Amino acid sequence: MIGTTMPSPMYALYAERLHFAVLTTSVVFATYAAGVLAALLVFGSWSDAVGRRPVLFAGIGFAVLSGIVFLVADSVGVLLIGRVLSGLSAGLFTGTATAAVIEAAPEEWKSRAAAVASMANIGGLGLGPFIAGALVQYAPSPLHLSFVLHLALLTLAAVAVAVVPETSKRQGRIGFQRLAVPREARAVFVPAAIAAFCGFAVMGLFNAVVPTFVALEIGIPNHFLGGFMVTTIFGASAVTQLFAVWIPPRLAVAVGSAVLIVGLAVLAAALWVASLPALIAAGVIAGVGQGISFGRGLAAIAERTPQQRLAEVSSTYFVVAYVGISLPVIGDGFAAQIWGLREAGVAFAVAAAVLVSLCLALIVWTESRSRNLSRTT
Template sequence: MDGDRRGWRQCLLSGAVFAVCMAGTTLPTPLYGLYQEKFGFSELVVTVVYAVYAVGVIGVLLLVGNASDVVGRRPVLLVGLACAAASAVCFLCATGVGWLYAGRLLSGFSAGLFTGAATAYVMELAPHGGASRATFVATASNMGGLGCGPLLAGVLAQYAVWPLYLPFAVHLVLVAVSVVVLLGLAETVRERRPLSSVRPQRPGLPPQVRAVFAPAATASFVGFALFGVFTSVSPAFLAQSLDVHNRAVSGLVVALAFFASCAGQLAVDRVGVGRSLPLGCAVLLAGLALLAGALWWDLLALVVASALVGGVGQGLAFRGALSAVATASPADRRAAVISTLFVVAYAGISVPVIGVGLLVGPIGLEGAGLVFIACMAVLISTAAAYLLRRPVRAST
C-alpha cells in the first residue's frame, strides 16, 4: 500500500513537471497581437512563428526521439527543461521577430524532448495495474499544461504589469521548481547505455504496432490540427471580427479547448479505447462544424462551443490513440513509438496552420478558416469510416 502511494505520488509529480514544460509552449498565444504591434509583422508571420515550434518538435523526435530509452528518462527531461528556460529567456530579451523564432524553436525542442519521454516516464512511475489512470495523467498533463499556458499569459498580460515579460519570468520560476522536483524522482530505465548509442531514427514501427498506428495517427493529426489553428489565429479572429480585445478572454477561449480535451480523455475509461477513436472523430467533426458557424456568423458563443466540443473530441481520440499505441508497443521501444505518434500529431499542428496563414492574405481570415475546416472535415470523415470498418482493439 505504501509502495502504491509512493508510486502515485511520483507519477503525479512527474505529470506536474510535464505540465509546466508544455505550458511554456503555448504561453505566447494571447501575446501575438502585442508582438505584432511592437514589431509590425503580418498574420502570416504569426502562423510561421507558431509553426517553427512544430519544426523543432518534429526535428527532435526524429533525431533523438528514442534518447530516453537509451540514456534514461530524467537526463532527457532535464535537457528539455533547459530548453524551456532558454526559450523563456529569448522572449524576455526579444527586440525583433528573430527572437520570437528562436524562442519558439527552443520551445519546440523542449516539447520534442518531453512528449515521448515524459509520457513513458509518467506511465512507468505508476504502480502495477495502474496503466489506465497513468495514461490519463500523462495525456491530461500534456493537454492541461497546454491550456494553462495561454490562460496564465492572458491573465497576467491583461491585469498585471509588463505583459510581454512577466509571463515568461513566472514560467522561469516554475521551470526551476520543476528541476528540483525531477531530481527527486526515481529513474525508470534500468539498462542505460551511453549517449553515443542514440541514433537518429526514421519513422518506423515494430510489426505489432502497425495495424493500431494508422487510425491512431490519423485521429491525432486532425485533433492537433484543430488545436494548432485555435492557438495561432483565434486571438486575431476574436480581436478583428468579434472586437474582443481582452487578452485574458482570448487566453481563456484557447485554454477551454485544452481543458475540454482533458474531459474527453477522462471519458475514455467509460467509452473504451475501441469506441473512443471513432467517437472522437465524430465529435471532432461536430467541433469543426461549430467553428465554421462561428466564422460564418461572427458569433463568440459558437467559438466557445467549438472549443469545448472540438476539445472533447480531440481528447477522446488522442487518449484512445495513445492507449492503443502504448499497449501494442514493446517496452524497450515504447518512447520511440510514442514519439513517432507525436511526429504525425505535430505535423498536424504545423502544415495546416501555415496553409491558413498563406490564405489569409488573398481570402481573409474567415475564408482561410473555412477552407481549413473543409479539408479537415474530409480527412476526419475518412478516418471515422476506416475506424468503423476496422475498430482498434486495445485495453485502456
C-alpha cells in the same frame, strides 16, 4: 508545458509592435512544432540509454533558454528562435516525462499513470494561454511578466527532478529514433493518425489564429479572452482523456472522430457569423473529440504493435500529430493573406471535417470487413 503555449495571447501584441500579419503569426507558432519534431527524432530514445533525469534536465534547460529569449525578443527572428527552443523542450518532455511518471507510479496507480501524465501534458498546454492572457491583460509588463513566472516555475521543476530517484534501467541506446509502422498495426494506425493529425490541426488553429480572430473579427481586443479561447480546447481534451479510458480503444477513435466532425462544423459556423459563444462551444466540442481520438488512438495502436517496436510506432504517431499542428496552420495563414481571416478559417474547418469524415468511413469499412472475415472463418 505551460511555457510552450504562453505566447498565444501575445501574438496580437507582437504583430502590432513588430508590424507583421497573420501569416507571420502562423509561421512563428508552427516553428515550435519543428523544434518538437527535431527533439522526437534526434533525442526520442536517449532517456532509455542515459536515464530520465538527464533528459528532463536538458528539457528544462531548453525551456529556460526559451524564456530568456522571449524576455529580450525584439524581432521576428528572435521570436522564431524562442519558439524552436520551446519546441525542443516540449519534444524532450513529451516522451521522457510520460515514461518517468508511469515508471514512478506506485502499483495502485499503474492503471491511471498514463492518463495522469497525459492530463499534465495537455493540461499544461491549456493553462499556458490562460495564465499569460490574464497577466497580459491585467498586469504590468505584458510581454515579460509571463516568462518571469515561467522561469520561476522551471526552477521548482529543476529542484523536483533533482530530488526524485531515477526510474529508467538505462538499457536503450543513443541514436536517431526510427519511424515505422509494422504491417499488423497499419489498419489501426492509419485512421488513428489521420484523426490525430486533424485534432492537432484544430488545436494549432486555436493556438495561433483564434485569439487574433476574436480581436479583429469579433471586435473584442481582450488578451485574457483570447487566452481563454485557447484554453477551452486544451482543457476539454485534458478532462476528456481522463474519462475516455473506459471506452474500448478502436471504438474510441470512431467516437472521437464523429465528435470532432461536429466540433469542426460548429467552428465553421462560428467563424462565418463571428459568434463568440459558438466559438467557445466549438473549442469544447473539438477538444472532447480530440481528447477521445488521440489518447485512445495510441492505445488502439499499442494493442496491435509488438512490444519491442512500440517506441518507434509511438514516435511515428506523435510526429504525424505535430506535423498536423504546424503545416495546416501555415496554410491557413497563407489563405488569410489572400481571402481574409474569416474565409480562410471556414475553409480550414471544412477541409479538416472532410478529412476526418474519410477517417471515420475508413474505420467503419475496416470494422465491417473484419466482421465479414470472422464470419467466413
